[in-house]
Structures are given as structure tokens and as C-alpha cells.
Amino acid sequence: MNNESQSNDLPTTQTKACNCKYSKCLKLYCQCFSSKDYCKNCDCNNCHNIPEYEAIRKSKIKSITKRDSSAFRRKMPKDQRKFKNNQKSLIKGCNCKRTKCIQKYCECYNAGIACTETCNCLKCKNTTLDEKKDCISYPQNNEILKSYTEYFNQSFSIIQNVFAEEKCESSTEINHEVKATGNIEESYFAKILLTFNGLT
DNA sequence: GAGTTTGAAACT
DNA sequence: CAGTTTCAAACTC
Numbered sequence: 287m288n289n290e291s292q293s294n295d296l297p298t299t300q301t302k303a304c305n306c307k308y309s310k311c312l313k314l315y316c317q318c319f320s321s322k323d324y325c326k327n328c329d330c331n332n333c334h335n336i337p338e339y340e341a342i343r344k345s346k347i348k349s350i351t352k353r354d355s356s357a358f359r360r361k362m363p364k365d366q367r368k369f370k371n372n373q374k375s376l377i378k379g380c381n382c383k384r385t386k387c388i389q390k391y392c393e394c395y396n397a398g399i400a401c402t403e404t405c406n407c408l409k410c411k412n413t414t415l416d417e418k419k420d421c422i423s424y425p426q427n428n429e430i431l432k433s434y435t436e437y438f439n440q441s442f443s444i445i446q447n448v449f450a451e452e453k454c455e456s457s458t459e460i461n462h463e464v465k466a467t468g469n470i471e472e473s474y475f476a477k478i479l480l481t482f483n484g485l486t
Numbered sequence: 487g488a489g490t491t492t493g494a495a496a497c498t
Numbered sequence: 499c500a501g502t503t504t505c506a507a508a509c510t511c
Contacts, residue, residue: 308505314495315505350495357495382493390508391492 303328311335312346314357322347322358379404387412 304325306316311333314320318328318335325335334342350357356378380401382392387410390396394405400414401407 304506306506313505315507317506320495353496380493385492385508389492391494393494396508 304330306330306333312343314350319343319346320358380407381405382407382410384408386410 304311304316304318305328307330309315311319311325311328311330312335316325316330316335318325323335324337325333336343347358380387380393380395382405385391387395387401387405387407392401392407392412394401395412401410401412
């Protein structure tokens with residue numbers, strides 16, 4: 287065994303406890319094992335994914351890696367930003383059929399990333415296009431629209447005051463204010479359209 | 487908390 | 499390689 291594979295078999299810092307009952311935590315079903323972590327503070331039965339069973343554990347890792355060299359590289363790494371930038375090379379892609387990739391059964395959704403062309407899912411709604419439409423973007427749009435409306439109302443009230451106080455003494459000035467009102471309206475509705483089309 | 491659903495992993 | 503079974507997590511009631 288070379289140094290590189292040895293270091294890859296070393297357990298990393300555990301991030302999640304498992305509840306395995308039948309796999310002895312020596313199959314990829316086990317989240318700890320699939321991350322090459324030892325089980326610690328888990329609620330598993332007959333656990334063999336602990337230092338006491340290191341020989342068996344390493345043997346299992348070896349046989350699984352032999353069958354599929356990328357078996358231990360599919361799960362979400364701890365540095366999620368790195369994963370997002372390099373997701374195609376790190377994940378095999380999901381095969382979701384029923385959940386539209388919008389439930390945590392989906393590995394991609396669970397990892398907080400959009401499905402890609404490497405996935406083989408059906409009726410997928412976990413796409414980058416949908417990310418723009420999700421609930422997170424609506425409050426942002428609402429804030430933008432709110433600011434446009436405030437600006438519009440302020441501008442309009444200024445013009446109304448000008449008319450009300452009869453400050454426009456010539457027809458040229460009246461025409462100018464009417465045109466300004468129209469420009470503000472046009473600008474306001476144009477901004478709304480741009481906002482909803484995500485072009486601001 | 488028990489039962490069901492789901493999709494990955496393992497097996498044949 | 500395709501179909502089936504096993505498994506653990508997510509979900510529902």
C-alpha cells in the first residue's frame with residue numbers, strides 16, 4: 287500500500303452521527319463510513335467502524351475502492367464552496383425518479399447544489415434556473431420594488447405640489463412637468479419589468 | 487414513535 | 499449490465 291492511499295484511509299473529523307442497524311457501519315449506506323470517518327457518538331448497532339476493527343475496516347475500504355475507485359469521493363466534502371466550484375468532478379449525479387430533486391432524498395438537493403447534466407433524474411426541479419425563481423429571490427425583488435415605489439411617489443408628489451401651488455406660470459413649464467410625470471411613470475414600469483426578468 | 491417512501495448501494 | 503434486494507434516511511401521519 288502506498289503512502290497516498292494510506293493517508294486517504296485515515297478518518298477525518300466526523301460531521302454527522304449515523305443510526306445504522308444492519309450494515310455494521312462497513313458499507314456506504316453508513317454516512318460515517320462513506321466519509322471515511324470513524325463512528326463516534328453514533329446510535330448504531332454492532333458497529334465495526336471503530337479503531338478496534340481497523341483491519342476489517344481497511345479491508346472493506348479496499349474492496350469497495352477496488353470495485354469503484356470513486357466510491358468514497360461522491361459525498362459532499364466539508365468545504366462546500368470548493369465542492370460547488372468543482373461539483374462535476376466530485377459527484378456522480380443523482381437518479382431521482384419521483385421527488386423532482388426537491389427533497390432531501392436527492393443527493394444534489396441535500397448537498398445544496400443544482401443538478402447537472404451528469405444526473406439522470408426525471409422531472410428535475412433542482413436546476414440553476416429554478417434557483418433564480420425560488421423564495422429567496424422574491425424578498426429581494428420586493429425590496430427593489432418598494433424602493434422604486436417610494437421614489438415614484440416622492441417624485442409624483444413634488445410635481446403635484448408644483449401644480450397645487452400654481453408655481454407653473456407659463457404653458458411651457460406646465461408641459462415640462464406633464465412630460466416629467468410621464469417619464470417617471472415610464473421609468474417606474476420599465477424598472478418593474480426589468481426586475482421581474484432578472485435584468486437589473 | 488411507528489409505518490411508509492425514497493433512492494443509493496449492494497447483490498445476483 | 500439490468501433487475502432485484504437491502505439499507506438508512508427522509509418523510510408522513
